[in-house]
Amino acid sequence: MLPCCDLILKNLLMPDGLISDISINDGYVIHSGLSEKSEKVIDCSDYICLPGAVDMHVHMRGGQKQSHKETWESGSKSAVAGGVTTVVDQPNTIPSITNAETFTDRLNEAKKAAFCNFGINGGVQHDSRIDEMYRAGALAFGETFFAESSYGSAVDAQFLKESFLKISKINALATIHAETVLEGVDDSLFNHDILRSQQGEAEAVDLVLKTAPSDLKLHFCHLSSPLSIERIHKRSNTTFEVMPHHLFLSTEMFGEKDGKAKVNPPLRHERTRQQLWEKWNDIDVIASDHAPHTLSEKTSYEFHSVPSGLPGVETMMPLLMAMVIEKKISLNSLIQKTVYNPSRILGIESSGYIKGCKGDFALYPKKTAKIKADLLHSHAGWTPYEGMQGVFPDIVIIGGDIVYDKGEFYRGSGRWIKGKGYIANKSK
Numbered sequence: 001m002l003p004c005c006d007l008i009l010k011n012l013l014m015p016d017g018l019i020s021d022i023s024i025n026d027g028y029v030i031h032s033g034l035s036e037k038s039e040k041v042i043d044c045s046d047y048i049c050l051p052g053a054v055d056m057h058v059h060m061r062g063g064q065k066q067s068h069k070e071t072w073e074s075g076s077k078s079a080v081a082g083g084v085t086t087v088v089d090q091p092n093t094i095p096s097i098t099n100a101e102t103f104t105d106r107l108n109e110a111k112k113a114a115f116c117n118f119g120i121n122g123g124v125q126h127d128s129r130i131d132e133m134y135r136a137g138a139l140a141f142g143e144t145f146f147a148e149s150s151y152g153s154a155v156d157a158q159f160l161k162e163s164f165l166k167i168s169k170i171n172a173l174a175t176i177h178a179e180t181v182l183e184g185v186d187d188s189l190f191n192h193d194i195l196r197s198q199q200g201e202a203e204a205v206d207l208v209l210k211t212a213p214s215d216l217k218l219h220f221c222h223l224s225s226p227l228s229i230e231r232i233h234k235r236s237n238t239t240f241e242v243m244p245h246h247l248f249l250s251t252e253m254f255g256e257k258d259g260k261a262k263v264n265p266p267l268r269h270e271r272t273r274q275q276l277w278e279k280w281n282d283i284d285v286i287a288s289d290h291a292p293h294t295l296s297e298k299t300s301y302e303f304h305s306v307p308s309g310l311p312g313v314e315t316m317m318p319l320l321m322a323m324v325i326e327k328k329i330s331l332n333s334l335i336q337k338t339v340y341n342p343s344r345i346l347g348i349e350s351s352g353y354i355k356g357c358k359g360d361f362a363l364y365p366k367k368t369a370k371i372k373a374d375l376l377h378s379h380a381g382w383t384p385y386e387g388m389q390g391v392f393p394d395i396v397i398i399g400g401d402i403v404y405d406k407g408e409f410y411r412g413s414g415r416w417i418k419g420k421g422y423i424a425n426k427s428k
């Protein structure tokens with residue numbers, strides 16, 4: 001008998017507690033309930049099966065100058081092995097993405113190597129051509145640096161206002177890195193936290209909110225403190241993300257001068273980390289801010305010269321799945337923040353359990369394991385979560401194709417996710 005779908009996920013435990021089969025064909029879920037027929041069937045009885053996660057904040061590096069930190073191949077393998085089936089790449093590359101030409105070069109680099117779905121954002125800086133990048137297929141704009149960071153120079157409030165107007169005119173999403181940086185000696189994690197303080201982040205959030213036209217779709221990147229979160233929900237059309245490193249790491253866990261833990265916005269004190277968890281229900285999106293730098297770059301310089309950023313795309317879902325298994329957060333809330341909400345905010349098709357959703361899934365075993373850098377795939381070669389508990393997927397599926405199976409990668413149907421402004425061959 002001829003198969004009538006590409007893949008069946010059998011005996012899958014749905015978040016509502018029912019057991020169901022999911023049939024996937026031509027990249028999409030075509031049926032949820034009793035199974036169709038297929039030559040390929042995976043029994044999911046021993047797994048927790050999640051729709052593929054969307055990590056809307058990664059830095060895949062690559063190009064001539066940064067491939068030692070990460071490439072599209074190593075970064076997307078890292079994503080897939082961590083249950084992330086779609087990544088959104090940030091434009092602070094070398095060269096940065098500011099026009100149709102740099103955008104298209106980046107796109108071609110990704111298309112050749114990516115193992116997962118990907119979107120690419122357009123950069124917002126003084127020489128940026130926003131309309132041109134929108135037509136070339138930029139998914140969103142930013143992260144715009146309202147405070148300088150690794151590979152990103154700060155823009156001022158007037159420029160931000162003008163850029164926001166351009167972005168709202170085309171009805172695109174603006175994403176923003178909001179911080180305030182004080183002058184001072186940046187020589188320890190303690191001082192890094194003071195110079196880029198929680199209060200400063202909250203004040204930057206206020207200023208950005210004041211600057212944004214009311215109809216702008218605005219998304220705040222990596223909020224690190226409850227102070228900032230409390231400011232956000234006053235404006236409609238506004239969402240924000242929180243990173244695993246602000247939820248799982250604090251300054252107290254590292255030596256005072258340990259550059260490995262340097263990141264912007266900084267790690268906060270243990271008390272703030274715990275308070276951030278109390279905001280779990282308010283958080284729209286969890287994203288990784290995967291910002292790989294090699295171990296040697298993170299350990300060979302004086303603290304003030306160490307590049308900021310932590311690798312994290314492969315450990316985001318595993319860390320959070322461990323919290324699910326320990327019953328500290330619900331599976332539903334995790335799926336909202338890592339699948340449905342980022343898809344809705346970006347305006348892209350979502351993976352999911354029902355007919356019409358993208359057929360991207362990750363099958364997680366029901367037990368935790370120790371996170372070990374040796375088992376991860378980023379060129380960074382280290383992880384700030386060494387020794388912590390995680391749940392890594394055994395099998396990952398994109399569009400009905402198995403792209404990862406217990407350590408082995410297969411090229412499947414991972415593809416470019418275009419922004420809504422895309423016009424073929426008309427980017428100029």
Ligand code: DOR
Pocket residue numbers: 059092149150151152177262263264265291292308309310
């Ligand atoms: O710590 C950071 N590193 N924060 C950012 O916003 C940029 C990132 C990077 O690209 O390395």
